[in-house]
Amino acid sequence: xxxxxxxxxxxxxxxxxxxxxxxxxxxxxxxxxxxxxxxxxxxxxxxxxxxxxxxxxxxxxxxxxxxxxxxxxxxxxxxxxxxxxxxxxxxxxxxxxxxxxxxxxxxxxxxxxxxxxxxx
Amino acid sequence: xxxxxxxxxxxxxxxxxxxxxxxxxxxxxxxxxxxxxxxxxxxxxxxxxxxxxxxxxxxxxxxxxxxxxxxxxxxxxxxxxxxxxxxxxxxxxxxxxxxxxxxxxxxxxxxxxxxxxxxxxxxxxxxxxxxxxxxxxxxxxxxxxxxxxxxxxxxxxxxxxxxxxxxxxxxxxxxxxxxxxxxxxxxxxxxxxxxxxxxxxxxxxxxxxxxxxxxxxxxxxxxxxxxxxxxxxxxxxxxxxxxxxxxxxxxxxxxxxxxxxxxxxxxxxxxxxxxxxxxxxxxxxxxxxxxxxxxxxxxxxxxxxxxxxx
Amino acid sequence: xxxxxxxxxxxxxxxxxxxxxxxxxxxxxxxxxxxxxxxxxxxxxxxxxxxxxxxxxxxxxxxxxxxxxxxxxxxxxxxxxxxxxxxxxxxxxxxxxxxxxxxxxxxxxxxxxxxxxxxxxxxxxxxxxxxxxxxxxxxxxxxxxxxxxxxxxxxxxxxxxxxxxxxxxxxxxxxxxxxxxxxxxxxxxxxxxxxxxxxxxxxxxxxxxxxxxxxxxxxxxx
Numbered sequence: 001x002x003x004x005x006x007x008x009x010x011x012x013x014x015x016x017x018x019x020x021x022x023x024x025x026x027x028x029x030x031x032x033x034x035x036x037x038x039x040x041x042x043x044x045x046x047x048x049x050x051x052x053x054x055x056x057x058x059x060x061x062x063x064x065x066x067x068x069x070x071x072x073x074x075x076x077x078x079x080x081x082x083x084x085x086x087x088x089x090x091x092x093x094x095x096x097x098x099x100x101x102x103x104x105x106x107x108x109x110x111x112x113x114x115x116x117x118x119x120x
Numbered sequence: 121x122x123x124x125x126x127x128x129x130x131x132x133x134x135x136x137x138x139x140x141x142x143x144x145x146x147x148x149x150x151x152x153x154x155x156x157x158x159x160x161x162x163x164x165x166x167x168x169x170x171x172x173x174x175x176x177x178x179x180x181x182x183x184x185x186x187x188x189x190x191x192x193x194x195x196x197x198x199x200x201x202x203x204x205x206x207x208x209x210x211x212x213x214x215x216x217x218x219x220x221x222x223x224x225x226x227x228x229x230x231x232x233x234x235x236x237x238x239x240x241x242x243x244x245x246x247x248x249x250x251x252x253x254x255x256x257x258x259x260x261x262x263x264x265x266x267x268x269x270x271x272x273x274x275x276x277x278x279x280x281x282x283x284x285x286x287x288x289x290x291x292x293x294x295x296x297x298x299x300x301x302x303x304x305x306x307x308x309x310x311x312x313x314x315x316x317x318x319x320x321x322x323x324x325x326x327x328x329x330x331x332x333x334x335x336x337x338x339x340x341x342x343x344x345x346x347x348x349x350x351x352x353x354x355x356x357x358x359x360x361x362x363x364x365x366x367x368x369x370x371x372x373x374x375x376x377x378x379x380x381x382x383x384x385x386x387x388x389x390x391x392x393x394x395x396x397x398x399x400x401x402x403x404x405x406x407x408x409x410x411x412x413x414x415x416x417x418x419x420x421x422x423x424x425x426x427x428x429x430x
Numbered sequence: 431x432x433x434x435x436x437x438x439x440x441x442x443x444x445x446x447x448x449x450x451x452x453x454x455x456x457x458x459x460x461x462x463x464x465x466x467x468x469x470x471x472x473x474x475x476x477x478x479x480x481x482x483x484x485x486x487x488x489x490x491x492x493x494x495x496x497x498x499x500x501x502x503x504x505x506x507x508x509x510x511x512x513x514x515x516x517x518x519x520x521x522x523x524x525x526x527x528x529x530x531x532x533x534x535x536x537x538x539x540x541x542x543x544x545x546x547x548x549x550x551x552x553x554x555x556x557x558x559x560x561x562x563x564x565x566x567x568x569x570x571x572x573x574x575x576x577x578x579x580x581x582x583x584x585x586x587x588x589x590x591x592x593x594x595x596x597x598x599x600x601x602x603x604x605x606x607x608x609x610x611x612x613x614x615x616x617x618x619x620x621x622x623x624x625x626x627x628x629x630x631x632x633x634x635x636x637x638x639x640x641x642x643x644x645x646x647x648x649x650x651x652x
Contacts, residue, residue, distance in 0.1 A: 023470065026477040030484075065474065068439045069482035107485040114487070236640065242633035 018051025035100035128225035128280035132430040140403030144171035147182035178238025203232025208248035220277030229254040259306035283307035287324035288363035314344040334400035346384035392422040431460035434544040456496030457523035467522025500527025566636025574615030581608035
């Protein structure tokens with residue numbers, strides 16, 4: 001099964017989305033990403049019972065913070081799917097890619113570019 | 121400062137440009153109103169209004185409002201003192217309306233001495249509002265015709281609002297800014313703490329005048345005659361925020377015991393005569409503690425009698 | 431422990447706007463346990479502030495540090511060597527820690543990053559509730575181990591008041607009636623006779639009403 005997915009994102013593998021903390025999401029944005037999405041198992045199917053529920057809460061908190069600091073909470077999203085749903089993963093990746101392209105670059109990335117230019 | 125907002129005689133006297141004179145009566149520690157009436161009648165014709173203290177030094181007494189009503193019924197104009205120590209904003213607003221229902225036209229807003237000074241040392245204190253917020257509250261109720269909660273008041277209180285100022289407490293550099301704050305909150309008249317350190321008071325007044333505060337509120341100088349050298353020493357050492365210079369104590373100590381009271385009156389009269397000439401002093405608040413019978417003499421000798429008819 | 435709640439980030443942004451070099455200072459005690467001001471919260475706040483200022487094109491130094499305790503000289507001393515590197519400190523400690531830091535560093539502006547709420551317990555995941563108001567003279571022995579001072583909205587000493595309905599307080603159905611809890615406990619302890627004992631008028635002089643409190647122990651002073 002060879003599926004086309006956007007080539008402009010990196011996958012960070014974790015044993016469980018329960019490992020995702022707010023600070024991980026924030027750090028990604030601080031470093032200049034335009035968007036981030038967390039993909040967890042189906043709700044109710046977590047091997048650790050509630051890892052993906054914890055992740056969802058943290059994504060929600062990160063959204064609030066990103067909104068308040070002027071980056072935009074809609075740049076981060078949580079998806080759920082089972083390990084056998086490759087096509088769905090591709091679909092979510094495309095969906096997120098389109099969404100971020102629509103939003104344009106993150107203000108942090110723009111600020112970083114501007115700073116790099118003035119430095120050069 | 122000439123438009124009249126209330127029926128207060130004190131307001132009229134001050135706004136007509138006369139030196140105002142007030143004194144005070146402490147309500148009794150019992151339910152016999154004759155005591156407070158007697159005190160009131162002693163000074164009735166010598167003052168524009170009479171402050172009625174609110175459980176001063178946190179000693180439980182007859183309520184200030186009840187005592188005010190007794191005086192008002194005798195034709196004496198009361199200044200209702202209200203402290204924020206014992207009542208929350210519900211009770212304070214309610215009592216303001218109660219006072220207004222008897223057309224008590226003046227109020228002095230205070231925070232009140234801490235209960236540890238009084239006879240209920242183990243009691244709670246409320247301090248839901250502080251004295252400045254109480255000033256704001258009365259002004260809001262009067263000027264906006266509303267409760268703090270925002271609802272309209274039927275027949276809003278018409279009360280001339282005062283606050284206290286202590287020119288002597290520490291730190292000295294904020295004494296005038298604090299006065300400015302009280303005036304900004306809406307205090308229309310100010311009664312000061314008892315003045316014995318004339319030089320320091322003059323310096324405070326100079327700073328207040330420099331900021332134009334004397335044009336925004338009527339500043340009445342607080343005066344308390346000393347009964348004895350013992351009282352002077354007690355005031356100096358035991359009463360917080362009181363500044364009694366050593367000269368005063370020496371002067372009282374320099375006369376025989378039976379002449380000390382007379383000397384205390386002399387000092388008080390001299391101080392009033394001196395302060396009458398100080399720019400910004402709009403009147404005098406004479407607090408002869410449990411010595412009301414001496415008030416007429418002080419006022420006459422200080423050239424403040426007869427009181428203007430307004 | 432002391433329960434605190436994170437201040438809204440926009441409030442903190444408003445307070446620090448005019449400082450260029452900030453230290454976000456966490457505390458490893460109570461505020462860590464109630465997830466308001468520990469190392470994690472320091473990281474999140476620092477990151478959020480950095481992004482906010484970056485997005486506004488401002489360049490600021492925002493450093494992070496979490497002390498073992500902010501209510502102790504010993505730990506607060508740890509920042510002394512580097513204190514000159516900052517224009518202000520945002521302290522995520524409780525009000526005690528913020529003040530203690532302020533007392534120690536006289537010319538350093540201190541901005542609280544949390545609201546200190548109460549003395550309470552970790553009742554459940556994400557739920558902290560008040561248990562004590564430090565009135566200074568404990569009466570729990572007489573009230574079935576449940577405190578009417580901190581848990582009754584009227585602080586009634588001989589309750590319940592007439593507003594107690596089905597075990598709940600008149601101020602809200604979400605608030606237990608402390609006196610219902612007391613009665614339940616007294617029953618369970620077989621001590622209902624104690625209920626009839628009239629609680630005397632309380633001495634509040636040991637409470638905050640009596641002024642700032644202190645404990646002096648000559649036996650442990652050096």
